[in-house]
Amino acid sequence: MINILLSLLMIWIGRTSADLPSTSWIRNYDQSGKLYDNPMFEITARGRIHCTVRCSMESCCQTMTYNPNTNGCRGYCRNTTIEEELSSDAGRELYLRGDTSADHMCGYDKNTSLCYSLKTDDQDKHGAAAQCERDNGHLFRVESFERLLAVEGVLRDYFNNSLAYVWVDGEDYNSTNNYVMANGNSVPLTDAFWSSGEPNGLEYEQCVGIHYGYKLNDWPCVIRHKYLCEY
Ligand SMILES: [Ca+2]
Numbered sequence: 001m002i003n004i005l006l007s008l009l010m011i012w013i014g015r016t017s018a019d020l021p022s023t024s025w026i027r028n029y030d031q032s033g034k035l036y037d038n039p040m041f042e043i044t045a046r047g048r049i050h051c052t053v054r055c056s057m058e059s060c061c062q063t064m065t066y067n068p069n070t071n072g073c074r075g076y077c078r079n080t081t082i083e084e085e086l087s088s089d090a091g092r093e094l095y096l097r098g099d100t101s102a103d104h105m106c107g108y109d110k111n112t113s114l115c116y117s118l119k120t121d122d123q124d125k126h127g128a129a130a131q132c133e134r135d136n137g138h139l140f141r142v143e144s145f146e147r148l149l150a151v152e153g154v155l156r157d158y159f160n161n162s163l164a165y166v167w168v169d170g171e172d173y174n175s176t177n178n179y180v181m182a183n184g185n186s187v188p189l190t191d192a193f194w195s196s197g198e199p200n201g202l203e204y205e206q207c208v209g210i211h212y213g214y215k216l217n218d219w220p221c222v223i224r225h226k227y228l229c230e231y
């Protein structure tokens, strides 16, 4: 029995590391209101995860602050220690690089500037889209072949080189094999993007996932699968 539990634990640990491929962040609850001053950058981010990605792009950036009310995002180098009061900016949160927190991380692909995360709870397509939006993201958009290739490694790791079951963005609202994403663009219908013989589901399979050969398949939108978010 203990052996079985240990095996399950090892599988869980293995999957967690595959699921969470890059830099991670955690909110520092213990700080006393002091910040590392002189931000190396200050931007209006699309969300908390976008802010961590911006900081992850700079080797010097060790501390990040983000205000979810204003989307204000600042990155700091660790060695500058001039004080700033968090209380002067209501709602601003402080994050330090290095610890793990599943809520605030993404895999970052330098070639495509992609920030993506494989979510391993099972959701139907619309539930998956809603979960991505919770963090100011959206379902992963397969708008180029490079993007499909960029996530293949993470999926191969997680699914152990076997069949993937992962929602991405795209829905065929009019049963015309036109899979429209939330930004209005269409998923390319070129054979190279799709698993052999797909899309094949006519009006019964209206939503898009990554499946056989780490390429696209149309599935019924109500099936529950894991999903890829993009930020
Ligand atoms: Ca279809």
Ligand SMILES: [Ca+2]
Binding pocket: 198, 199, 200, 201, 205, 217, 218, 219
């Ligand atoms: Ca299909």
